[in-house]
Amino acid sequence: MTRPARAPSRPRFAVLVFLMVYPLVTGLIYALTPLTIDWQIWQRNLVMVPIIVISMIWVIIPRIHRHFARWL
Numbered sequence: 001m002t003r004p005a006r007a008p009s010r011p012r013f014a015v016l017v018f019l020m021v022y023p024l025v026t027g028l029i030y031a032l033t034p035l036t037i038d039w040q041i042w043q044r045n046l047v048m049v050p051i052i053v054i055s056m057i058w059v060i061i062p063r064i065h066r067h068f069a070r071w072l
Contacts, residue, residue: 008065008072016068020060025052 028048036044065072 008069012068012072013064016064016072017056017060020064021052021056024055024060028052 025048028051032044032048036047
């Protein structure tokens, strides 16, 4: 008889997402600021947020699940 899969720990998952997204956001801010110095904040966010979301969906979250599945 097989046991049902254990649900991942939300607090652990949240910590891992934070640890991976924070450097991404910080790096993007530093990278985009010189290119968008005269832009309004909403315009910068309009460029930055899709990059972050795409990175989270197709890179960060799959890697967290792949590399930390046993710990979660």
